Amino acid sequence: MRRFLPYPLAALALLLTWLLLTGLSPATLLLGVVLAWLGTWLLRVMDPPRLRLRRFRVVLDLMWVVAAEIARSNFAVARIVLAPRPRTLSSGFVRIPLEMRDPIGLAALACIITATPGTVWVEYDSADGTMLLHVLDLIDETEWAGIIKNRYERRLMEVLA
Amino acid sequence: MSATADLPLWAALPVALLLLLGAGLTLAGSIGLIRLRDFYARVHSPTLGTTMGVSSILLGSIIYFSVTGSRLVLHEILIAIFMGVTTPVTLMLLARAALYRDRREGRDDVPPPGTHGAP
């Protein structure tokens, strides 16, 4: 199984993308299966690190938390931008120490943080394991470290453990 | 003339609201590009359009085409997934490039690299 279909999830994602673009019929389904299979063989040449997801419930929980946070901060940032008199914004950088070392987890954390309006992941220092975060509305620096660690890092480490 | 098909009211109302919400959030994000003062503050504002802006417009589009075509049309989800995955990457790349340039020019309003700035 592993030898024949090295990356089953990636193949399934490719097939679904193909079917969404072309519509479902026997001919496109057949072509899509062939293309997805060829695509995952190309992926094998690049040999990406293997992803092991544990605790599917925590994955769903994390997705829900991220979606709610994105929706909330959309309106928060819109309010800041549209305020009639632009108040003096205390935007700034925060350096936060992280415990996570897994590259996939760090990449996921970076995407989550940057996709949330109001926060941007700027860089990661692998020597001392700290990340640099830019916050649009920075009120309390220590509070942000707690938010990142409790809301996202803990769940991501549970999922990838 | 516009060719908007006649939808029942229960479908037209959410489509209208979602379109206006998405376009409004996108506009707010783009106004932020003008109103916010420095680059690092401006990086935050396009995310408004690419997260909730695009999702609500696409949700409106899914409802519209599903009701008029009387079958579920889902291919809009591809754009939402694609933008959700790519925008964080481009914004991170841009922020890092800007930080790199500012450091090279020796500006003192950006944090120094690595261990020096640790709390």
Add this chain to the structure above:
Amino acid sequence: MSAALLEWSVFLAQAMLALAMGCAAWRTLRGPRAQDRVLGLDTLYVNAAMLLLVFGIRTGSVLYFEAALIIALLGFVATAALAKFLMRGEVIE
């Protein structure tokens, strides 16, 4: 009734998105630094893709969707290449 509601909301959404494109274009032209221009260009791409989606609703045609997908794809590649260029001074290392 519902046709008029839809027509007006599509019109308003298009007007707002066009205005948003104007804001992004202003930032692209104005600068002041190269990274501001790239950021403006990226926003311009995203707004154009969304305007095309609303055009699709207005005309009831699915073709606009594919144009929007292509704009989003090209916009990502262009912005990534430009950001790389700002960082290193060359696109391919």
